[in-house]
Amino acid sequence: MRIAVSQLVSGTVPEENLATIVAQTERAAADGADVVVFPEAAMARFGIPLGPVAEPLDGPWASGVREAAARAGVLVVAGMFTPADDGRVRNTLLITGRGVDTHYDKLHLFDAFGFAESDTVAPGGDTVTVDLDGVGLGFATCYDVRFPELFTRLAEGGARVILLPASWGSGPGKPEQWELLVRARALDSTCWVVACGQADPASVGDPPRTTAPTGIGHSMVVSPLGEVRARLGTGPGLLVAEVDAAETKRARELVPVLANRRPDVL
Template sequence: MRTALAQISSTADPRANLELAAAEIAAAAAAGARLLVLPEATMCRFGVPLAPVAEPRDGPWAGELERLADEAGITVVAGAFTPGEGGRVRNTLLVRGAGVRASYDKVHLYDAFGFAESDTVEPGREPVVVDVDGVGVGLATCYDVRFPGLFTALAERGASVVVVAASWGAGPGKVEQWDLLTRARALDSTCFVLACGQADPGEPSEAPLGVGASRVVDPLGAVVAQLGPEPGRLVVDLDPAAVQRARAVLPVLANRRL
């Protein structure tokens, strides 16, 4: 399966961000990709009030994303914000296009390093796996990558690929942690990990706006391809049989006791 990752830098304008997404969808389709991953907060960057931009899963922003994906004939994963309870929103990954229509609400909220995502975001509750061309694709968002149980749960539900869409917070050692965690989660689940983050905006911020470093990691934890901090694209062919080979030699899922 040919996959694409688009490391963009979202703005505070959802309409402008749709234009960014449209360009990346066109580029991925032209490259022959069947799955395109855009970052967390593609709809609107962090650091601004989120409730005013949140829309239903079948709202106009999601609808236009779906139209673009369907016209291109590929499945797109993109980070958005949907209405939650009590004035909060949900940090939602929309999965649209080529016969796939699903969503995932971020389970683990980023209440760490002095940031309190739970002040404005309501957590999700359920792992989600979708089928893309017969391949199980699990969904995770940013801080989720620190929780190995989610990744093993996704593998047990049929995932051989896990998407991690992120807007990773900057700070001392944070890029090194991103590298370690994405590789560890691939090993925990013996899945390919497609980790797509927001590009580094090049300005200091208390909000997690991104550090770049998007990458594809294979089921044995090796980095297949990666980007630096600036906006960019990756196109990588995944061999689903590599997952079965990894699980034959490293049967951590079968060997689990707890």
């Protein structure tokens, strides 16, 4: 399976970001990608009021992503915001194309490092896995990476590859934490982890003027044994990597952490 990681800098206008997603999807498909992963908040960056940009899953923005996925013949995963029942929004991954049409709402909200995502975002309540060409894909979003039990649950639910869109907050030690956590979750779950972050706005001459998490880049593709097989820097880029689900099987034979768990005790 060939998976493309589109690391970009989202702006504040959903229609402009959609145009970028359409162009990147076409480019990734031309490079032979089966799956194209965009960051969390690909619809619109953090640091602006999210209520006015949120749309339902059958709204024009999501429909535009669906159409792009259908034209290109790929599965697209893109972060957007959908309305919640309590006046907040949900931080949603739209997962569409190749016979799949579903979504994942972020479970763990980023109430850390002085930021309170839960003020404006309502948490999801379900894990999500899908089957694509016989390969189980699981989904997580950004701050979810700090919760190993989610990745274990996804693996037990059939995931061999976990797709992790993010808009990681900047700060001292944050790039190091990001890489450490992504690699650790691959080892916990013995899954491939494909982590796609927002690029650093400063890399395009637009340093963030907000304390919201607007991205640091450093997207990466990590093997089930924790090896970084491919990575991007801080700026925008498109990376296409080959992901072999058979490596997941081999890793689980070598290091059977899922089979050796003690759910009767822990």
